[in-house]
Amino acid sequence: QVQLQESGPALMKPSETLSLTCTVSGGSTGSSSYYWGWIRQPPGKGLEWVGSFYYSGSASAYYDPSLKSRVTISVDTSKNQFSLKLSSVTAADTAVYYCARHPNVVSTWHAFDIWGQGTMVTVSS
Amino acid sequence: SSDLTQDPAVSVALGQTVRITCQGNSLRRYSASWFQQKPGQAPILVIYGDNNRPSGIPDRFSGSSSGNTASLTITGAQAEDEADYYCNSRDGNRVVFGGGTKLTVL
Numbered sequence: 001q002v003q004l005q006e007s008g009p010a011l012m013k014p015s016e017t018l019s020l021t022c023t024v025s026g027g028s029t030g031s032s033s034y035y036w037g038w039i040r041q042p043p044g045k046g047l048e049w050v051g052s053f054y055y056s057g058s059a060s061a062y063y064d065p066s067l068k069s070r071v072t073i074s075v076d077t078s079k080n081q082f083s084l085k086l087s088s089v090t091a092a093d094t095a096v097y098y099c100a101r102h103p104n105v106v107s108t109w110h111a112f113d114i115w116g117q118g119t120m121v122t123v124s125s
Numbered sequence: 126s127s128d129l130t131q132d133p134a135v136s137v138a139l140g141q142t143v144r145i146t147c148q149g150n151s152l153r154r155y156s157a158s159w160f161q162q163k164p165g166q167a168p169i170l171v172i173y174g175d176n177n178r179p180s181g182i183p184d185r186f187s188g189s190s191s192g193n194t195a196s197l198t199i200t201g202a203q204a205e206d207e208a209d210y211y212c213n214s215r216d217g218n219r220v221v222f223g224g225g226t227k228l229t230v231l
Contacts, residue, residue: 037220039222046211046222046223046224046225047160047162047168047211047213047222047225048222049213049219049220049221049222052220062218062219064219064220065219098167098168107155107156107174108156108158108173108174109215109220110155110158110213110214110215110220110221111158111170111173111174112158112160112168112170112213113170113173113179115167115168115169116167117166117167118167
């Protein structure tokens, strides 16, 4: 049974770089069958895709255009983890951040089937 | 604003059928997924590929799609189905979500 668990700081100051890690158990971040993604949810609002990463020998990364200049997602297959870095955070980046798995299938690429429990990140001075 | 449009709120009487819709141009080309989210919990995938249920999802949940509109139908809504429901799809190499529909079971 695949499980995902997010970890990282709960409170950040504006202009800092947010770093979150998702630890995968029961599955492999090096699998050719899946992408590994981040989705966030501002308080009281809807879901927003941040980006996704795939690694199976070679790497592919896709980011939401509105965040692309500030986001990097990477994978550490030796630790079975993947990470999100978001630079120059502002209050608008305050959200619950979820990591999730989705299939490497064109027709259902966006079907996030396994989610972490989420971690709340607040950006405040 | 979202690339996919959902009604903000829908209500249904206990045991009745409800349809939640999602509209957007990307649905003409790509399939829809649907997620259920209860307060304080992570979303759960309930429909993928327009009309497929993951293992463990009750068969009262079904999906369909036509043109630019995807639908999630709950046949015989239960009290535990009260939740927020989000559709999503893709637009090229970008994932897009609807704004969510709050379902109230009366």
